[in-house]
Amino acid sequence: MMKRTLLTIAAALLLITGCSSKNKTPQTIENSDGSVSITRIDEDGKAILFNRKFGKDKNVTQVRLHDTSRANPVSIDLSPYEGKDIEIQLSCEMFIDDNTTKKTQVIWMINELEENFPKLFDRKVDNGKWFSVNKHLTLHLSGKRQLYVSGGTLNKEATVYIKNFKLRLNGEGLTKGAPQPEVWTEVTGVKDVLKDYFDYFGFCVSYNNTFKEPLLQKGLPLHASVITMENEFKPDFIFGWNKPNKLTEFRGEDGNLYEVPADIPTFKQMDSILSDMKKLGLKLRGHTLVWHSQTPAWFFQKNFGRNGETALVNPDEMNARMEWYIKTVLQHVAEWEKKNNNGEHMILAWDVVNEAASDNATDANFLRDAGSSNWFAVYKNETFIVNAFRYANKYAPKDVKLVYNDYGCASTNKNRAICKIIDAIQAAPDARIDAAGMQTHVGINDSAANFEKAVQNFLAKGINVQITEMDVANGSASYNAMRLKDFYKTWFTMFIKNRKQPGKNGIEGVTLWGVRDEWTWLNGMHKGHTQYPLLFKDKEFHCKPAYYGVIEAANE
Structure with missing residues (x-):
C-alpha cells in the first residue's frame, strides 16, 4: 500500500508541475528515417553528473538522489511529442549504490493517464551490481509526458549510476524532416520478404467493387502471390442469384437419380476472374464451397423452392445436390485450367466448409444449429461437413489443398469444436483435409500467445494451418499506428516461428482480409468507430507503420 501511494504521489507531481524550466533538453538526434534518438537523461543541476568514471567504466551518468530537486530524478521529457503515437525502445545498464538494503525496486514508467501509467521495467534488483534494462512499449502521448524511474521506490540517500543509455522513439511526424510515407509500388513486396517462410502471401480482393482500380492491379503482383475473392466464389455469386428454370438428373452416391439445375451456374464471372488473375501472375484460394451464409435458400428446398415450396429436402437428396455442386465447380475450374493455363492450377486451395462450428460450442453441441444453418437443419449433425470433404x-x-475455415479459433470451446470437426473428417476413409483455415479477425488487444496455442492444437491433428482472413480491429479505441505496427510484428513473428518446415506441419500461408483501410468490412461491424486494420491506406496505397512491422518480423 505504501509503495502504491508513493508511486501515485510521484506521478501526480509530474502531472501538476510538468517539466521543470530549469531542466535542459537532453541530447536529441533526429534520424533520417524520422525516428528520434535521445542519448542521455534530463539534467538536474549538481544532482546529475555526466561523463563520470565509475570503477573501470567511463562515460557513466551519476545521479545523487540526495541533491535532486525532482520527485523522479531519472527522467526524460517527452513533451515535444505530445499527441503522437510512439514506439519507445529503451536500453541501458544501471547500478544502485545503497548500503542500507540489499535490493531496490526499480520502475521505469510513463505518466500517461490514459494508458494507466504504463511500465517498461518493474523489477527488484540487487544493489551493488550492474543490471540491464532493455524494453519497448507503444502508446499514445495524450499530454506533456515524461519517461522516468519512479522516485517512490528509491532511497533518497542512494546514488544511481547509468551507462550505455539509448532511447529511440519511432512514430509518424516526430521530426520536421521525417520522410513521407512510401507508396506500395515503391517498396519491397511483402511476399518477397516472407518467401523463405511461407508457401504464399496474399490479400482478399473484391472483384466487383475495387479490383478494377489501376493502382491496386499494379501493386498486387508486387506484394502478393495468392488472392482470395471476398465474395465472388461463394454460392450466391456462382449461381448469380438465379433460380434454376431447367432441371436435369444427377445420380447420387446412394444410386438414386435426383434433379439438379441444368441452366446454372454459367461461370461467366469466375472465368473473368481466372483470366484476370492469370494476366497478373497471381494464383487463388477458393472461398468457399459449403457455407450457411450466401447460399440460396432454394438450394435446400424441395423442388428448388419453386411453386412456393419451403420444406427442406432429406439428407440423401441434399447429398446429391452437394456432390453435384462441388463436382460442377471443381470440374469447371479444372477444364478452364486445361484450356487456358496448360493444366497448371490457378486455384491452389479451397475452403471446402466455412464457419460450421458454433460460437457457443459444448462437447455435445458444437455445430451451428438449425436456426442459423440450413445445412444443419437438413442433417442435424456433422455428416454434411464430412461429406463435403x-x-x-x-x-x-x-x-489442391482442402481446408476447413472458421473464425474465433483461439476461443477454447470453439477450438475444441473445430478439432471435433477435424476428427470427424479424418475418420472418413475417403475424405481429405489438408489444413485448418484460421480466419484471424482479431482485436488490437488479442494475445498472440493464446492464438499460438490454438495453432498448435490444429497442428497436433497432423494437418497444416493457413491464416486466411487476417485483419486487426481497433474497436472502440482510438487508432494507434505504432501499436498496430507492434501487433503485426509480434503476430508475424509468431507465424514465422510456427511455419511449415520439411517434415513438420505448420503455418503454410497468410492472407490479409483487405488491402487498404478504406475498404475494410470492419467499419460495418464497429459502427461509429473507424477501423484501421491493414498495412496500407488511402487511394495512393501509402505504407503504414504496420507494413514495416511485418518487414521487421521477417528480417529478424
Whole structure:
C-alpha cells in the first residue's frame, strides 16, 4: 500500500508541475528515417553528473538522489511529442549504490493517464551490481509526458549510476524532416520478404467493387502471390442469384437419380476472374464451397423452392445436390485450367466448409444449429461437413489443398469444436483435409500467445494451418499506428516461428482480409468507430507503420 501511494504521489507531481524550466533538453538526434534518438537523461543541476568514471567504466551518468530537486530524478521529457503515437525502445545498464538494503525496486514508467501509467521495467534488483534494462512499449502521448524511474521506490540517500543509455522513439511526424510515407509500388513486396517462410502471401480482393482500380492491379503482383475473392466464389455469386428454370438428373452416391439445375451456374464471372488473375501472375484460394451464409435458400428446398415450396429436402437428396455442386465447380475450374493455363492450377486451395462450428460450442453441441444453418437443419449433425470433404477429395486434384475455415479459433470451446470437426473428417476413409483455415479477425488487444496455442492444437491433428482472413480491429479505441505496427510484428513473428518446415506441419500461408483501410468490412461491424486494420491506406496505397512491422518480423 505504501509503495502504491508513493508511486501515485510521484506521478501526480509530474502531472501538476510538468517539466521543470530549469531542466535542459537532453541530447536529441533526429534520424533520417524520422525516428528520434535521445542519448542521455534530463539534467538536474549538481544532482546529475555526466561523463563520470565509475570503477573501470567511463562515460557513466551519476545521479545523487540526495541533491535532486525532482520527485523522479531519472527522467526524460517527452513533451515535444505530445499527441503522437510512439514506439519507445529503451536500453541501458544501471547500478544502485545503497548500503542500507540489499535490493531496490526499480520502475521505469510513463505518466500517461490514459494508458494507466504504463511500465517498461518493474523489477527488484540487487544493489551493488550492474543490471540491464532493455524494453519497448507503444502508446499514445495524450499530454506533456515524461519517461522516468519512479522516485517512490528509491532511497533518497542512494546514488544511481547509468551507462550505455539509448532511447529511440519511432512514430509518424516526430521530426520536421521525417520522410513521407512510401507508396506500395515503391517498396519491397511483402511476399518477397516472407518467401523463405511461407508457401504464399496474399490479400482478399473484391472483384466487383475495387479490383478494377489501376493502382491496386499494379501493386498486387508486387506484394502478393495468392488472392482470395471476398465474395465472388461463394454460392450466391456462382449461381448469380438465379433460380434454376431447367432441371436435369444427377445420380447420387446412394444410386438414386435426383434433379439438379441444368441452366446454372454459367461461370461467366469466375472465368473473368481466372483470366484476370492469370494476366497478373497471381494464383487463388477458393472461398468457399459449403457455407450457411450466401447460399440460396432454394438450394435446400424441395423442388428448388419453386411453386412456393419451403420444406427442406432429406439428407440423401441434399447429398446429391452437394456432390453435384462441388463436382460442377471443381470440374469447371479444372477444364478452364486445361484450356487456358496448360493444366497448371490457378486455384491452389479451397475452403471446402466455412464457419460450421458454433460460437457457443459444448462437447455435445458444437455445430451451428438449425436456426442459423440450413445445412444443419437438413442433417442435424456433422455428416454434411464430412461429406463435403469426401466429395471435394473425389473431384479436386490431389495437390489442391482442402481446408476447413472458421473464425474465433483461439476461443477454447470453439477450438475444441473445430478439432471435433477435424476428427470427424479424418475418420472418413475417403475424405481429405489438408489444413485448418484460421480466419484471424482479431482485436488490437488479442494475445498472440493464446492464438499460438490454438495453432498448435490444429497442428497436433497432423494437418497444416493457413491464416486466411487476417485483419486487426481497433474497436472502440482510438487508432494507434505504432501499436498496430507492434501487433503485426509480434503476430508475424509468431507465424514465422510456427511455419511449415520439411517434415513438420505448420503455418503454410497468410492472407490479409483487405488491402487498404478504406475498404475494410470492419467499419460495418464497429459502427461509429473507424477501423484501421491493414498495412496500407488511402487511394495512393501509402505504407503504414504496420507494413514495416511485418518487414521487421521477417528480417529478424
